[in-house]
Amino acid sequence: MSKSLRLDKVAKHFGSLVAVDEVSLDIEPGEFICFLGPSGCGKTTLLRLITGFENLTSGDIIYDGKVINHLPPQKRDFGIVFQSYALFPNMTVKQNIAFGLRMRNIPQRLIDERVDEMLQMIGLAGWQDHYPAQLSGGQQQRVALGRAIAIKPNVLLLDEPLSALDAKIRVRLRTVIKRLQQDLGVTLIYVTHDQEEALALADRVVIMRDGRFRQIGTPFEIYKKPQTSFVAEFVGTSNFISGLRTGNHIQCGSRKFTVAGADGVGVDGDSIHLAIRPESIELVGSKLDIEDCTPENIVETRAEVINFLGAVVRITFLMEEEEMFIDIPEKDFEKMALARGDKLMLHFPPEAFYAYTEMFSKLI
Secondary structure (H helix, E strand, O other): OOOOEEEEEEEEEEOOEEEEEEEEEEEOOOOEEEEEOOOOOOHHHHHHHHHOOOOOOEEEEEEOOEEOOOOOHHHOOEEEEOOOOOOOOOOOHHHHHHHHHHHOOOOHHHHHHHHHHHHHHOOOOOOOOOOHHHOOHHHHHHHHHHHHHHOOOOEEEEEOOOOOOOHHHHHHHHHHHHHHHHHHOOEEEEEEOOHHHHHHHOOEEEEEEOOEEEEEEOHHHHHHOOOOHHHHHHOOOOEEEEEEEEOOEEEEOOEEEEOOOHHHOOOOOOEEEEEEOHHHOEEEOOOEOHHHOOHHHEEEEEOOEEEEOOOEEEEEEEEOOEEEEEEEEHHHHHHHOOOOOOEEEEEOOHHHOEEEOOOOOOOO
16 A cells, blocks of 8 residues: 655755755655656656655655655665666566566565566566577666566656656657556656656646745646746646736737736736636637637738648748737638638737736746
């Protein structure tokens, strides 16, 4: 049965560098948590603190009600899968998966049964006598996963396990990982910089930047209700517009937008930064009548660049000399026969804006 894990004001300093800055989190038994953030945000350092491969500067890691700061990795009842797989090249698939079981002096008969069970579970039945060099990257990662869960850990920690694989294999292995986690009921902590991966897998996503937690929530909450401009930019794609607040209006250059809830952000005269998702902007005249639009939120512009992205088509346009995007479902775009340079009439729904008083330094 899984046990609760708690991070209480956990911090890690490397000299004057604060890698993890007093973060706290309660992780429920059987929960799938993703630490998501850009390179250098502290997510891998935090994972290493949880596993015991790094020592805390301050704070506590509490597992099953007990502080485990002093315990070495092998005493923490955790399974760990690294980005580099870390398989033993001179051992077969079967021997790699059995390694942790042998270290625990489990009888050979039970080891054989458990290895066979793992091979079935990770989809590598019949590959037990192959060596790592004879396997693809995806197969090697499955072996690493099988080795980690063979010992029946209560907590499984994965450090960017799919980042070295190609896109299609990553998607397939995401399904394998999610299914294993649900079938085993294990608590899983997953580190990634891939937002799609985090949103697809996690029960809750923890957004990190500069060693701190910036937002914690379900994938839906993170995407649909970003609490800061950084989250709105980092997760998904957002268009940003800056202006001055007057009641529920934001004056952006020559345009004044009606923004639902803007009068609750800052005070009149404040600089306000608006974010709106490309899929939230509406094309007037296809499925939307101009009579159903907020008049001041209609923008006339032209299609500058058209990019086919599969399920959607992304159109780049200019507003106040800034490049912005609108995403249109591929089926709708096909009917419209839009071309570069064609006029666009766009509607920015008042309720589709996110409003912030701060604006982070944009990612490069």
